[in-house]
Amino acid sequence: MPITSVDTDPQSLTITVVADFTAPVRRLWDAYLDPRQLERFWWPPEYPATFTRHDGFVGGLSKYYMTSPEGEKFGGYWKWTAVDEGRSFEVRDGFAHDDGTPNEDMPEGRMVFEFAETALGSRVTVISHHDSIKDLELVLSMGQIEGMSAAMGQIDDVLADLASFAAGNGTEVQLIGENQARTSRIVRGTVDQVWRAHHDPELLRRWMLGPDDWTMPICEVATEVGQRYRNGWRSEADGSEFGFTGVVVEISAPHRSVTTEAMWTLEDPDAANSPSTLNELTLTPVEGGTLVAALITYPDAETREMILATGMADGMEQSYARLESEVLV
DSSP, X not given: OOEEEEEEETTTTEEEEEEEESSOHHHHHHHHHOHHHHTTTSSOTTSOEXXXXXXXXTTOEEEEEEEOTTSOEEEEEEEEEEEETTTEEEEEEEEEOTTSOXXXXXXXXXXXXXXXXXXXXXXXXXXEEOSSHHHHHHHHHTTHHHHHHHHHTTHHHHHHXXXXXXXXXXXXXXXXXXXXXXXXEEEXXXXXHHHHHHHXXXXXXXXXXXXXXXXXXXXXXXXXXXXXXXXXXXXXXXXXXXXXXXXXXEEETTTEEEEEEEEEETTEEEEEOSOOEEEEEEEEEETTEEEEEEEEEOSSHHHHHHHHTTTHHHHHHHHHHXXXXXXXX
C-alpha cells in the first residue's frame, strides 16, 4: 500500500494524503496527466472513473464520472488553476450533474497535487482545502479519505504497466458511453510542434494524408472561434475524392481545439452529406513526446460504429507515423 500518511486538520480545513512509489517522478506525473492512466486509479475500483475531458493546463477543465456497481453515475470536475510541469498542479474540485455542469448545491474545494523525488522513487502529496468545517465534515462523511486511499492503492499497478502507455504503441481507440470514442497517440514532438502541425496548411498537407497514394489539394485551416475549416483529399490511384468541413467551437492554443466535423464531396463543397460530430482535440506533454487525444461525440451509437468500421484508426495511424517521420524530424 503506497499511502504513507493521512492527516485531517479542522483548523486549516484540510485533508492531506501522502503516498510513496518506487517509480520516477515523471512516470508518476504522467499517470495523473494521461486520462487513460488516471481512469485506472481515480477513486475505488468498485467505482471506476471515465474522463470525458482532461486538459492539464491553466484555465483548462477536466470532467469525469464514476460508475457504481449498480450502474449509477456520479459526476465531478476539476478547474485547472495552476500547473508547474512535473512538480505540481492545482485544481478547483467539485461535483457535477449528469450533463457535466457543476452541482452548485455541493461544495467546491481546492486540491493541490505536489510531486517530489525521493531516495526510492517519488512521492505525491495531495492537499484538499475546504471553505468551511461543514464542507470538510461533509466530504469526510462521504468517504473521501477511504476513497483516496483505495484509489492510490491502484497506482502501483498502473506505474508498473509501462508498455500500455509508452510512445510507439500506435493509435488507440476507446469507446466511451453510448456515442463517444477517444483516440490516443503519443507523437514524438513538443506540444508547440504538434499544435503547429495541426494548424499550418503547409504542414498539414505533408502528413494528414492516410494511405500513401492520397493527396490533400484543399486545406483551409481555422484558428478562431466561429471560423470554418475545409479539408479535401484525392486518391491518385483511382481519382476518388472526399473532404471534411466544420467550424471552431472552442480553442486554447497550444493545448485544446474543439470543432464540428461533417463529410462533403469535392464536387459539391458546400453540402455536408454525413452526420456531424464534435471533435475535442487535447495535447498534453508526456514522457516521449505529446499525448494527442481526441474525444469524438457522434450523433448515436450506430453512427459511431459505422465510422469506426471504415478504418478511421488505421488512417489516423498512417498519418501520425508520417507526421513523426517527415515533419517532426
